[in-house]
Amino acid sequence: xxxxxxxxxxxxxxxxxxxxxxxxxxxxxxxxxxxxxxxxxxxxxxxxxxxxxxxxxxxxxxxxxxxxxxxxxxxxxxxxxxxxxxxxxxxxxxxxxxxxxxxxxxxxxxxxxxxxxxxxxxxxxxxxxxxxxxxxxxxxxxxxxxxxxxxxxxxxxxxxxxxxxxxxxxxxxxxxxxxxxxxxxxxxxxxxxxxxxxxxxxxxxxxxxxxxxxxxxxxxxxxxxxxxxxxxxxxxxxxxxxxxxxxxxxxxxxxxxxxxxxxxxxxxxxxxxxxxxxxxxxxxxxxxxxxxxxxxxxxxxxxxxxxxxxxxxxxxx
Amino acid sequence: xxxxxxxxxxxxxxxxxxxxxxxxxxxxxxxxxxxxxxxxxxxxxxxxxxxxxxxxxxxxxxxxxxxxxxxxxxxxxxxxxxxxxxxxxxxxxxxxxxxxxxxxxxxxxxxxxxxxxxxxxxxxxxxxxxxxxxxxxxxxxxxxxxxxxxxxxxxxxxxxxxxxxxxxxxxxxxxxxxxxxxxxxxxxxxxxxxxxxxxxxxxxxxxxxxxxxxxxxxxxxxxxxxxxxxxxxxxxxxxxxxxxxxxxxxxxxxxxxxxxxxxxxxxxxxxxxxxxxxxxxxxxxxxxxxxxxxxxxxxxxxxxxxxxxxxxxxxxxxxxxxxxxxxxxx
Numbered sequence: 107x108x109x110x111x112x113x114x115x116x117x118x119x120x121x122x123x124x125x126x127x128x129x130x131x132x133x134x135x136x137x138x139x140x141x142x143x144x145x146x147x148x149x150x151x152x153x154x155x156x157x158x159x160x161x162x163x164x165x166x167x168x169x170x171x172x173x174x175x176x177x178x179x180x181x182x183x184x185x186x187x188x189x190x191x192x193x194x195x196x197x198x199x200x201x202x203x204x205x206x207x208x209x210x211x212x213x214x215x216x217x218x219x220x221x222x223x224x225x226x227x228x229x230x231x232x233x234x235x236x237x238x239x240x241x242x243x244x245x246x247x248x249x250x251x252x253x254x255x256x257x258x259x260x261x262x263x264x265x266x267x268x269x270x271x272x273x274x275x276x277x278x279x280x281x282x283x284x285x286x287x288x289x290x291x292x293x294x295x296x297x298x299x300x301x302x303x304x305x306x307x308x309x310x311x312x313x314x315x316x317x318x319x320x321x322x323x324x325x326x327x328x329x330x331x332x333x334x335x336x337x338x339x340x341x342x343x344x345x346x347x348x349x350x351x352x353x354x355x356x357x358x359x360x361x362x363x364x365x366x367x368x369x370x371x372x373x374x375x376x377x378x379x380x381x382x383x384x385x386x387x388x389x390x391x392x393x394x395x396x397x398x399x400x401x402x403x404x405x406x407x408x409x410x411x412x413x414x415x416x417x418x419x420x421x422x423x
Numbered sequence: 424x425x426x427x428x429x430x431x432x433x434x435x436x437x438x439x440x441x442x443x444x445x446x447x448x449x450x451x452x453x454x455x456x457x458x459x460x461x462x463x464x465x466x467x468x469x470x471x472x473x474x475x476x477x478x479x480x481x482x483x484x485x486x487x488x489x490x491x492x493x494x495x496x497x498x499x500x501x502x503x504x505x506x507x508x509x510x511x512x513x514x515x516x517x518x519x520x521x522x523x524x525x526x527x528x529x530x531x532x533x534x535x536x537x538x539x540x541x542x543x544x545x546x547x548x549x550x551x552x553x554x555x556x557x558x559x560x561x562x563x564x565x566x567x568x569x570x571x572x573x574x575x576x577x578x579x580x581x582x583x584x585x586x587x588x589x590x591x592x593x594x595x596x597x598x599x600x601x602x603x604x605x606x607x608x609x610x611x612x613x614x615x616x617x618x619x620x621x622x623x624x625x626x627x628x629x630x631x632x633x634x635x636x637x638x639x640x641x642x643x644x645x646x647x648x649x650x651x652x653x654x655x656x657x658x659x660x661x662x663x664x665x666x667x668x669x670x671x672x673x674x675x676x677x678x679x680x681x682x683x684x685x686x687x688x689x690x691x692x693x694x695x696x697x698x699x700x701x702x703x704x705x706x707x708x709x710x711x712x713x714x715x716x717x718x719x720x721x722x723x724x725x726x727x728x729x730x731x732x733x734x735x736x737x738x739x740x741x742x743x744x745x746x747x748x749x750x751x752x753x
Contacts, residue, residue, distance in 0.1 A: 254607075
């Protein structure tokens with residue numbers, strides 16, 4: 107594997123995909139490279155700073171659609187340009203959730219496919235106020251891949267930009283700044299993404315701008331993703347008409363309830379594919395069927411659109 | 424018209440954010456406001472010419488982040504208090520004398536008042552000031568340094584390095600735009616708590632104190648010289664149209680090299696940087712504008728080079744999450 111030193115002192119190397127980052131020992135703070143050799147001509151330049159409970163990572167891809175995914179980190183990505191999708195992580199205790207940021211971009215370098223700004227380990231740092239908010243509780247997880255409101259997204263994007271700047275300036279070498287930044291990132295994530303710990307700060311003041319019907323519908327979908335659901339059933343669970351729900355969904359999620367359901371199922375199928383025992387009895391078709399995808403060809407097409415590779419590739423990886 | 428901030432209010436307890444503006448031509452009312460803001464008794468020594476004070480202050484628990492615009496030439500004495508303040512000077516003349524040392528602060532620089540009392544001379548200044556309870560700063564220092572809290576104090580008024588100055592300015596810019604102006608962040612106690620600590624940590628890293636010895640310095644140089652020179656030029660001439668080649672000439676590089684340096688340093692183009700600075704200045708004036716001035720969003724936007732009010736409003740909303748008229752109305 108060849109290392110090349112980037113002109114800005116950040117090491118770069120040719121790589122085709124990102125490998126999960128092994129947790130490093132507590133109190134260590136060092137640039138750490140991830141990535142492994144892969145498709146020719148694809149460059150992933152990553153600088154990852156990892157300490158205790160938090161790692162800060164800046165990754166630039168010169169490939170418009172890199173494979174994303176890690177299982178033990180909460181990853182927050184901001185797409186600078188191009189299209190990029192992060193995959194949902196495990197949802198049980200100890201697993202991580204990954205956050206989707208389809209388009210928060212301010213349109214920068216067109217050669218840069220995406221920039222994963224940050225990954226934060228699922229265990230939130232002590233004294234971050236996170237325990238108070240319930241984040242340390244068993245079964246803590248994030249409920250949504252999108253920030254709870256446009257204001258929250260703006261705040262989060264600004265926070266990631268600021269932290270990115272600190273990383274680039276090397277400021278997080280300072281223990282005080284590292285501690286303060288860790289707390290800030292944890293606070294931003296917890297207040298921006300709906301989760302089982304913080305429902306909404308100062309409940310009643312509109313932390314979650316989505317109508318109650320949309321919230322009820324997404325909760326219902328997440329809970330019953332494994333069962334066959336119709337648009338009428340979702341609407342009934344949400345307590346509104348089908349048309350009204352579709353309209354509200356478009357407004358707040360940019361898609362129909364059915365598309366939202368499909369995405370939830372795709373995410374679960376993806377998780378099963380990642381974790382599947384290749385030597386066992388599992389097959390792509392069986393996993394797809396488990397999540398309601400009876401037609402293998404259509405599943406493969408949707409999957410490829412969401413994850414940039416055919417399901418077989420994930421299964422065999 | 425004045426704002427209620429309890430001097431030395433407890434750091435703990437529910438965090439609330441309140442923003443209020445203040446405007447007066449009466450020097451006595453101005454005095455009362457300044458004493459309240461800087462949490463210390465303050466007494467005027469001399470005043471020349473007219474007097475006009477415009478200010479906006481956001482209280483975040485016991486911390487306040489304020490913007491001041493003073494049209495006057497005055498000397499004043501500040502008594503020792505229980506808070507430290509950090510001023511980022513944007514314009515005007517500012518001279519401070521404390522403990523036998525005299526400092527001339529220039530626009531773009533930041534200066535710390537450690538709360539031990541000082542003498543101040545200022546003329547037509549524009550500045551952003553952060554006031555932090557000494558206790559909050561000392562408590563934050565103690566989290567990483569073993570120190571008797573009673574022995575904590577700042578030992579200098581200037582940032583320890585160029586990188587330190589840049590760190591302060593970036594932290595303040597972040598807090599103003601993405602926390603204090605952001606409706607979602609303002610509601611989140613978690614974020615507000617983290618912000619208090621962020622500001623206290625920044626003060627500790629930026630200015631020398633009895634706690635500094637044990638910690639590393641911020642790495643230098645934070646910003647490449649080309650980008651730094653160009654950015655300073657843009658900040659200074661933000662109000663007028665500037666061309667890319669003009670900025671490049673100041674930085675003594677080709678426009679292409681300049682664009683490259685900006686992309687690498689600020690993640691934007693020189694033009695994008697200029698737009699951001701103009702937007703920040705417009706935001707600042709919208710916060711400071713007094714009703715009796717008869718200023719409108721359109722006149723303020725135009726002053727900072729945004730000729731199209733609709734486009735200005737859209738850009739403003741994308742950045743601050745609210746409309747400029749909401750900010751203007753306070």
